[in-house]
Amino acid sequence: MSCDDKNCDDKNYDDKSRELVMTPTFRLAAALAVLVSSTALVSGTALVSGTAVAQTPPDGAVLALSCAGCHGTGGASPGSIPSIRGKTVEYVATALTEFKTGKRPATVMDRLSKGYSDAEIKALAEHFASLR
Ligand code: HEC
Numbered sequence: 001m002s003c004d005d006k007n008c009d010d011k012n013y014d015d016k017s018r019e020l021v022m023t024p025t026f027r028l029a030a031a032l033a034v035l036v037s038s039t040a041l042v043s044g045t046a047l048v049s050g051t052a053v054a055q056t057p058p059d060g061a062v063l064a065l066s067c068a069g070c071h072g073t074g075g076a077s078p079g080s081i082p083s084i085r086g087k088t089v090e091y092v093a094t095a096l097t098e099f100k101t102g103k104r105p106a107t108v109m110d111r112l113s114k115g116y117s118d119a120e121i122k123a124l125a126e127h128f129a130s131l132r
Helices: 010-022 024-055 060-071 089-101 109-113 118-130
Strands: none
């Protein structure tokens, strides 16, 4: 539309664009578009994480790399932080679970352990127990 046209004053133009935006059909379509895209996002996320858990169980050796800075290489601590190398699965898993739930008081492990799922705790415990 050209505004050289006599009918095309500002008011007229505004009224027309408002008409388009506020059309009930347009509102419905917009609402549906939001609904559909958010639903797709949620189910997509669930699908991806479900697949990841099913196909790649946590790798204890990889997860354990982040413990080495404090507990020493392979869990054999050179300092005052306790060694966790060769402890039983139950010992490590129980400690991590109790740190996570707050049952066992700690300075850092309470916060750290919250980052690991039960499956990851099990994988970590099995990894350290397997080292002799
Ligand atoms: C920032 C240093 C740090 C990191 C990283 C760290 N820990 Fe610890 N860990 C500690 C300290 C300090 C303690 C003693 C409890 C406390 O004060 O938090 C401890 C205690 C533990 C204990 C209990 C040992 C015992 O005999 O009582 C376990 C099990 C443990 N950590 C496992 C891990 C695992 C598994 C990781 C890696 C996922 C890890 N920690 C990473 C510092 C760390």
